[in-house]
Amino acid sequence: MKALLPLLAALPLSSFLLVTPSAPAPKYAVADIPATLREGAHAVLRADDEVVTVKSAGRLVHTVHRVVTVLDAAGDDFGRHAVSYDALNAVNYLRGAVYDGDGRLLHQLRAAEIHDQGVGDAGGSFMTDVRVRYADLRQPQAPYTVEFDYEVVSDNTLFYPEWQPQEAEGLAVQSATLRVTTPAAVPLRYQERQLPAGGTVAHTTAGGQETYEWKLADLPAVDEEEAAPPLAYSTPAVMLAPSLFEVQGHKGFASSWQSFGQWNYELNAGRDQLPPATLAKVAALVKDVPDARARAQRVYEMLQGSTRYISVQLGLGGWQTFPASSVASNGYGDCKALSNYTKALLAAAGVPSYVALIGAGSDRPDLRTDFPSSQFNHVVLCVPPAKGSRADTLWLECTSQTNPFGYMGSFTGNRHALLLTPEGGKLVTTPRYGAAENRQVRRIDLFLDAVGSATATARTLRTGQDQDFYSQLLHELGPAEQKKYVTDRLRLPTFTLTKFNLAATPAGPVPGVVETLGLSLPGFAMPSGKRVFVTANLLSRMPALPAQIGERKAAVWLPEACLHADTVRLHLPAGFRAETLPTAVQFSTAYGTYASQYLALPDGTVQYIRRLELKRGQLPSSAYAGYLDFRRKISIADKAQVVLLKMES
Known part of the structure; x- marks a missing residue:
C-alpha cells in the first residue's frame, strides 16, 4: 500500500473524481406524484408490475416489482412486505430498498434484515409447513418510498395469483401492470372486475404462447365510507384460474364446478374407512333410534365430545384429508379430516352425507359462482334429506365442540358451497338466516x-x-x-x-x-x-x-x-x-x-x-x-x- 501512495499523490484531482463511486440518481421523488393522487391518500402505489409465467400444468412463476410511497403515518403498513412459501411454493429472492421524499436512496435491504419465520400458534392447533419471509423498511418520518422485488415458483397450480392493486382504502395507484404468459396447451381463464374504461385485456399469440396484459393508471385513493362493501366488490381486479392443473402428480380440470369437485372427490376417495371398534360404537349409539335426523344428532354429539380441531397445511395435505381411521385413533383433525370422519360415522349409522367446500368467514364475500376456481378455505358436511322426506337439508360444522347441531351461523351461513359427490361438484346454498332467526x-x-x-x-x-x-x-x-x-x-x-x-x-x-x-x-x-x-x-x-x-x-x-x-x-x-x-x-x-x-x-x-x-x-x-x-x-x-x-x- 505504501508503494502506491506516491503514484496516487502525483495524479490530478480529476482522476480521483473519475474513480470515486457516485451516488445513485434519485428516483420515485414525491414531487413526481400527480397532486390528484396525493389528495386523500395515505400511500401511493407508484408501480405494481406483476408477471405470471405458466411453465406447465404443474408449475408457474410469479414475479413482482412493487414501489409504494408512504405519505403519512397512516400509510406505514405499506412500508413492510411479507412473502409466504411452503413445500409447494419457493421464494427465489426478496430484495428491497427505501428512498427519502426526494427520491434519494436511504438504504438497500440486506439479507440479514430479512426475517424468516414459521406460521403457527403457541396452542399447537396448526400443523403447517407455511413460512414467511418478511422485510420491514418503515421509516421514522414520512414521506418515504419503499421498493420490493420478489419471485415465487409454485408447484401448486390449483391457485393462480389474484391481481387487485388497490387493496386498501387510502391507497392511490399511479401505475400497475399484469402480464400472464401461458402455453396454448394450458389455457388461461380470467375474470375482470370493476375495470375502468380501456382497462380490459390485450391478448397476443406467438410461438405457441398466449400472452395477456392488463394496465391500470391514475386511480385516486378510495375513501373509507360507512356501510360500504368489501374492496373486493369495488376496486379493479383480475382473477386468474387454470383450465387444467396438477398438484404433486394429481391432475385435474377447473373449467367447471363439476370437474373441480370431481378432482377433489377423487383425491379423497377411499379415505373413509373406520376401525371395527368405532363401527361397533356407532352401532350401539344408534341401535334404538329409527329417525335419521336423530341418529345424525347422536353421531354429531359423539364427534364433539371425542375430537378436537387442528389445522393441517402440509403440501397436498392442504387438500387431501387424513384417513378417517387416523382421526378415530388420534382424536384430532382439520376441517377436511373431521368432516370426512363424520361422513364415515354417519354412513355407519345409515345416514348418507357429502363433504362440501366453502369460503368461510363472517366478512368474506360469497363465491363468484360464475367463475369456477379455488375460492375455498373451509370444509363442512351436508346431510341431504331422505327421499320423500319433507325435512330440510342438514348442515354440520365438524370443527366445533360447541356449535349447536345443524347450525352454521355467520361463519358459513348465507352463502354458496360446493358439494363433492361421485358425479363431481354441485353448487348449493347453506342455510339462510334472516330477520326471523337473527x-x-x-x-x-x-x-x-x-x-x-x-x-x-x-x-x-x-x-x-x-x-x-x-x-x-x-x-x-x-x-x-x-x-x-x-x-x-x-x-x-x-x-x-x-x-x-x-x-x-x-x-x-x-x-x-x-x-x-x-x-x-x-x-x-x-x-x-x-x-x-x-x-x-x-x-x-x-x-x-x-x-x-x-x-x-x-x-x-x-x-x-x-x-x-x-x-x-x-x-x-x-x-x-x-x-x-x-x-x-x-x-x-x-x-x-x-x-x-x-x-x-x-x-x-x-x-x-x-x-x-x-x-x-x-x-x-x-x-x-x-x-x-x-x-x-x-x-x-x-x-x-x-x-x-x-x-x-
Whole structure:
C-alpha cells in the first residue's frame, strides 16, 4: 500500500473524481406524484408490475416489482412486505430498498434484515409447513418510498395469483401492470372486475404462447365510507384460474364446478374407512333410534365430545384429508379430516352425507359462482334429506365442540358451497338466516327514584347470527372476562353493574344466548323543578351516521337481516305521574322498518315498545342519502323523552 501512495499523490484531482463511486440518481421523488393522487391518500402505489409465467400444468412463476410511497403515518403498513412459501411454493429472492421524499436512496435491504419465520400458534392447533419471509423498511418520518422485488415458483397450480392493486382504502395507484404468459396447451381463464374504461385485456399469440396484459393508471385513493362493501366488490381486479392443473402428480380440470369437485372427490376417495371398534360404537349409539335426523344428532354429539380441531397445511395435505381411521385413533383433525370422519360415522349409522367446500368467514364475500376456481378455505358436511322426506337439508360444522347441531351461523351461513359427490361438484346454498332467526329481544324494568337515580334489570335474548359472538364469549372466556367485555361496551354515562350472567338457551331451531344484567344508575334522570325527563331507550339506541362528504362512491352494503325488539317498563317514583309521552313513530323503507310507542298503563307505569327490522342487501350508491335519513330518524326517535310531573301533595 505504501508503494502506491506516491503514484496516487502525483495524479490530478480529476482522476480521483473519475474513480470515486457516485451516488445513485434519485428516483420515485414525491414531487413526481400527480397532486390528484396525493389528495386523500395515505400511500401511493407508484408501480405494481406483476408477471405470471405458466411453465406447465404443474408449475408457474410469479414475479413482482412493487414501489409504494408512504405519505403519512397512516400509510406505514405499506412500508413492510411479507412473502409466504411452503413445500409447494419457493421464494427465489426478496430484495428491497427505501428512498427519502426526494427520491434519494436511504438504504438497500440486506439479507440479514430479512426475517424468516414459521406460521403457527403457541396452542399447537396448526400443523403447517407455511413460512414467511418478511422485510420491514418503515421509516421514522414520512414521506418515504419503499421498493420490493420478489419471485415465487409454485408447484401448486390449483391457485393462480389474484391481481387487485388497490387493496386498501387510502391507497392511490399511479401505475400497475399484469402480464400472464401461458402455453396454448394450458389455457388461461380470467375474470375482470370493476375495470375502468380501456382497462380490459390485450391478448397476443406467438410461438405457441398466449400472452395477456392488463394496465391500470391514475386511480385516486378510495375513501373509507360507512356501510360500504368489501374492496373486493369495488376496486379493479383480475382473477386468474387454470383450465387444467396438477398438484404433486394429481391432475385435474377447473373449467367447471363439476370437474373441480370431481378432482377433489377423487383425491379423497377411499379415505373413509373406520376401525371395527368405532363401527361397533356407532352401532350401539344408534341401535334404538329409527329417525335419521336423530341418529345424525347422536353421531354429531359423539364427534364433539371425542375430537378436537387442528389445522393441517402440509403440501397436498392442504387438500387431501387424513384417513378417517387416523382421526378415530388420534382424536384430532382439520376441517377436511373431521368432516370426512363424520361422513364415515354417519354412513355407519345409515345416514348418507357429502363433504362440501366453502369460503368461510363472517366478512368474506360469497363465491363468484360464475367463475369456477379455488375460492375455498373451509370444509363442512351436508346431510341431504331422505327421499320423500319433507325435512330440510342438514348442515354440520365438524370443527366445533360447541356449535349447536345443524347450525352454521355467520361463519358459513348465507352463502354458496360446493358439494363433492361421485358425479363431481354441485353448487348449493347453506342455510339462510334472516330477520326471523337473527333476533335480539330485550326486556328492561327501570326503577326511578325521586332524587334522580335509578336501578334497572335487563334480560336480552339473542338468537341466530345475533348470538354468534356472545356464544363465543360464553365458551371461550371466563365469567370475569365476559363481564368486563360487556361492561366496557355499555353506552351509559355512569353506572355500576350489580348483576351479570350469560347462559345458552335450550336447543331450538336456532341457538340463543340470554344475557342478564343488573344496573345501578346514579344521576340517571335528575329532576328539573317539578319535572323529570327520562329517555326510556336505555340500551338499544342506534346512532345517526355522519353526513357524506363529497360524492358517494361505494354501494350501500347491508350484510345482515335482523330483528331487534325492546320492551321497557318505567316504574315511576312515588308522587310522580306521566305528563307527556312521545308520539308514536312508524316508517318503512328499503333499508328496514321501525316502530316505537309509549303507553301509560293502569298500574301507573309507562311502557315503551320498540321494534327495528333491518334488511339484507346491496343497493346503489345513490341510495346512501336515503339510508342516512333512515338512520337519522331512528336516532331521533330513540332519544325521545318521557316527561314526568311531580304531583302536588
